[in-house]
Amino acid sequence: MVTQEICDNWHLWIDGEGEAVPAAVPGSVYGDLLRAGRLEDPFYRDNEMQALALMEHDFVYRTTFDAQDDILNSNKVCLRCEGLDTLAELYLNGKFAGRGENMHRTYEFSVKELLKAKGNVLEIRFASPTKYIEACYEQSETNGSAECMRGFPQIRKAHCMFGWDWGPRLPDAGIWKPISLLGIQKARFESVYIRQTREDGNVHLKFEIKTDQCGENDTCEKREAMKYRVSIESPMGEVTVLEDSPKECLISEPMLWWPHGYGEQNLYKIRMELLCNDCLEDVWEKRIGLRTMTIHQEKDIYGESFAHEVNGVQIFAMGADYIPEDNILGRVNRERTRKLLEDCIAANFNCIRVWGGGYYPSDDFYDICDELGLLVWQDCMFACCLYDLTEDFDENIRAELRDNIRRIRHHASLGLWCGNNEIEMLVERGEYRFTPRQKADAIKIFEYIIPQVMKEEDPDTFYWPSSPSSGGGYDEPNGPDRGDTHYWDVWHGNKPFTEYRKFFFRYLSEFGFQSFPLEKTIEEFTLPKDRNIFSYIMEKHQRNGAANGKIMNYMYQTYLYPTSFSVLLYASQLLQADAIKYGVEHFRRNRGRCMGAIYWQLNDCWPVASWASIDYFGRWKALHYYAKRFFAPILLSCAEEGVLTQGANVNEQPFPLKKSIHFNVSNETREDRELRIVWSLRKNDGSVKREEEETVTVPALASVWTEEILLPDMEIRKEYISYALYDGQELLSSSSLILSVPKQFEYLDPELSCRVEGDELVVSACVYAKSVEILNDREDMILSDNYFDMDGGEKRVKIIFGQPEGIKLRSVYDIR
């Protein structure tokens, strides 16, 4: 098979008229217009409105090209479009060549008859997506997420492009993935599926191959002449070649693939060559990991367990939910995705959930997850709405699923397929208006059609009907005792952080808390006059209607009133980080019953106030540093009892307050450990009143409590607890806590200062300092640690990225 990319000489016309702009392919309308200076940055202030209005138009992409000889001489020629966004009609040399109606699909159109040697003209006309969904909605009402433009379920285009509670309404369009000509001489691989089973410590591979043969018997004289050859390169570089269309092979002493934190990420390179009369016709090359991967479910006294099981080991999933990285599709690239995923590993993630309201990520995304050991919870791209299951829709989504399953299924990191985001739960709750037919259609789609396609295309990967779900059929989809759960009473329900402790979810695939991004990020989309969180522009960049009120509600319960914009941003990030920490630590303490804590959300697709731990420009919020600590492989945490847990009110004095600390060590490694806990009761100046040490033995993959310690005499507004976990001299985990609330605690001025020593920063504090933030003037430094607590004295952190210029320091003392 030969390939010719069609990536040059493209131009874009609005409505097919006027002056064209040069176009990048792959790319998008917004990207091209921005580059040509015909569109203002849609992320700046409220430019979104203008950019949205633009999508009322139709667009034309056109290029001219000469065809390669080997393409012209092929028996079969296809125009392969890996991603058309979305309503597209294709014309080659003035003749209709095909139609696209689903951005998630790969289309191939047979064009041999239309192609000539020189001066081919390829034109792709895109119809307005916003006009289309409006017209569809007029015809048949489908409802869903209120932040999204109505009619959005009616087009197979990333739902969140039409708006979300963290995303703008910017339904970009264009040729968003490569487009090429394929010349097929005699045959090519249609699909290659490699199945694995473990047998006595060996791995048994089975090859299921489908080929696409041109003209069957006429061009490829005899079927028997067709063969494939397999070569397997081990992680050590040893190559085994298997001739004559092997159906299977045995790998002895396999080097297994593990998620991050449990072992190596060994990958085997597989190369399949398709030969016809010994002539090479096609090559399929991918990397696979040798591992077993499923979800372990077992009835128990609480209900039924739900845990990723890799190579027979049940792991506690730690990570966040991933949304599209940019609303302007052409801006996402391998480097940017790698950086984001490396930031996940830096924060000790072992898992990432690809949320169903976006699009299926690129091959790069999964390649990087394979390399880094990030287990992928993969939603199919359906979220928060009802669909009309027409015959066309059925056919369209089956084709979409087949394309994406075949593209993704061989990845070592693929942990499971999930039917959709929140549809089962929202329907069961009656959240949207829907017809009984639409309710039944949801069952058909997620519990019949998709499982059927999965059975055909990827029977070895676990399938789960929805997130959250207890297994389908509208049977308590968001119940806490079976399956996965989305818990939003903290945040959407305004409940205090302590509420997390009342639940023992089996696998929490969503829970979250909003904050504002870093100030430098806000400066990128605002004028100085906009920098007030209730301003028109700041509210344009806050898509969850009630959210600013919620942040201020939690603020008043926690901190002194922040009197500057900058301090308010910092305090909002601490609220977020402390909320999620409170939850995750509790869930990890209950390892076994709970086996996953995936917080909402990892990233942003534009600069906005949101639940993300990394903002649009890649700046880490406090939460991301906290995640690095609360997802540490070995975590020391403390379940305290104090004002927060008992809801003590200042005006109800004396309040019979229980004051206690209760340590727990969770060990997410595969080794038993003998560790030392050192804790102290200290005054607000950092001086020690009482210090104790205790040795604990923590079995592998387990969490262990020590004895609860009562502190009836602790002065909760002036004293705090500092605690740390050591393996010999090595510090594994540390933190501090108060039994009062920050606004009532008498923080002293820590007089923070900092000096640079090589690639390290040395921070000094003269007294106790809580959540010490270190920023450079560009606010783009990534450090080995940040937003940490100090008992006074010095703390060294490594500079991982950025220049230590114009360092700014603050701590909770500064929230006033």
Ligand code: BMA
């Ligand atoms: C969830 C998600 C998203 C949403 C988030 C925050 O339930 O699935 O749809 O953005 O909550 O509200």
